[in-house]
Amino acid sequence: EADIYQTPRYLVIGTGKKITLECSQTMGHDKMYWYQQDPGMELHLIHYSYGVNSTEKGDLSSESTVSRIRTEHFPLTLESARPSHTSQYLCASKGVRTEAFFGQGTRLTVV
Amino acid sequence: QKEVEQDPGPLSVPEGAIVSLNCTYSNSAFQYFMWYRQYSRKGPELLMYTYSSGNKEDGRFTAQVDKSSKYISLFIRDSQPSDSATYLCAMRSGTSGSRLTFGEGTQLTVNP
Numbered sequence: 001e002a003d004i005y006q007t008p009r010y011l012v013i014g015t016g017k018k019i020t021l022e023c024s025q026t027m028g029h030d031k032m033y034w035y036q037q038d039p040g041m042e043l044h045l046i047h048y049s050y051g052v053n054s055t056e057k058g059d060l061s062s063e064s065t066v067s068r069i070r071t072e073h074f075p076l077t078l079e080s081a082r083p084s085h086t087s088q089y090l091c092a093s094k095g096v097r098t099e100a101f102f103g104q105g106t107r108l109t110v111v
Numbered sequence: 112q113k114e115v116e117q118d119p120g121p122l123s124v125p126e127g128a129i130v131s132l133n134c135t136y137s138n139s140a141f142q143y144f145m146w147y148r149q150y151s152r153k154g155p156e157l158l159m160y161t162y163s164s165g166n167k168e169d170g171r172f173t174a175q176v177d178k179s180s181k182y183i184s185l186f187i188r189d190s191q192p193s194d195s196a197t198y199l200c201a202m203r204s205g206t207s208g209s210r211l212t213f214g215e216g217t218q219l220t221v222n223p
Contacts, residue, residue, distance in 0.1 A: 007153075035208075039117075042215040043155075043199070056208075090154050099145050100201075100211055102154035 003027055004104035006091050013110055015079055020108045021076045023091030031094040032074040036060060036087050037105075043090065049074055081110040117200055117214030126223050132161045132188040134200035137181065141212070142205040144176050146185045148198045149216065158198075159185070160168045190221045 005026040013019055023032065030051045035043040035058075045058030049068040063085070064078050074093075078085055088107050094100040117134045124130055131144075147155035151190050158191075159174040161167040167174045173186040187194055200214040 032128075040183045040218070043213045045210060048210065088152075099143075099157055099160050101157060102147075103153075107152065 004091065004093050004101055004103045006089075006106050008106060009104060010083040010107050011106070011109070014068075015080075015082055017081050017111055019078050019081055019108070021089055021091075021108070023074045023076070023103060025101075026072060027092040027093060027095060027098075027101070028071065029095040029098070030071065031100075032068065033092040033100065034058070034064075034066060034074070034076050035092065036062065037090055038087050039066050047076065053087035074101070081108075083110045086110050112137065113130045113215050114212050115200065115202060116213045118217055121220060123220045123222060124190055126192060127177040127220055128190050128221070130145060130190050130194070131186040131218060132187075132198050132200075132217050132219070132220075134202075135181055136183075136202060136212075137180070138204070138212070140206075141202040142179075143203050143209075144174070144183050145201040145211070146172075146174055147199040147201060147213075149199060151196075155199055155221040192221050192223050195220045 007022045032049045034046045034047040044060035046062040047053045050099040081086045091103045115136045145160040146158045148158045149155040161174045164178045171188045175184040192217045197218045199216045203209040203213040
């Protein structure tokens with residue numbers, strides 16, 4: 001079983017609030033990813049990192065930002081949440097000899 | 112045109128049926144192929160991966176890759192209600208740092 005954890009699992013927050021979604025993995029993987037997935041829809045890559053101090057934007061434009069100060073930690077931040085940010089956010093990590101493993105996701109609702 | 116095409120379904124089968132899930136792709140650089148299973152409100156779970164053309168079997172699951180036709184399949188034998196989930200195909204090239212490209216996912220329901 002993959003050791004990648006996301007917190008919180010569910011979050012309901014008001015418009016304009018700043019939020020940080022946490023993602024941690026204990027597998028020592030260099031590569032980490034954030035995906036956004038609306039119900040019944042495909043995954044869209046919004047951010048990725050190939051190691052400490054390396055972050056890149058993904059295929060889907062996002063108003064969120066990420067940081068990678070430690071290998072095991074890849075938090076995603078929304079400075080000012082809006083209802084359009086309501087979605088499921090999935091974090092994943094990948095090692096040199098493994099494929100990507102996903103966390104359980106954070107389901108965000110902005111009211 | 113999307114790089115990876117997958118029929119979103121939904122697909123509904125009786126318990127015990129053989130299920131065939133398929134994806135086609137257009138990028139000939141894709142060399143590594145994965146299938147993920149995603150239960151409702153959960154993250155995708157890596158089910159199978161294969162790196163070459165041909166078949167790979169794991170219990171009731173068989174992954175098939177045909178690189179010449181750019182076509183991959185997942186077969187589920189003796190399907191169970193617990194197999195009810197969305198199945199996502201994913202693939203990537205062999206270059207260092209290559210990212211996964213996902214299909215849209217096929218929603219499967221196995222009826223008891």
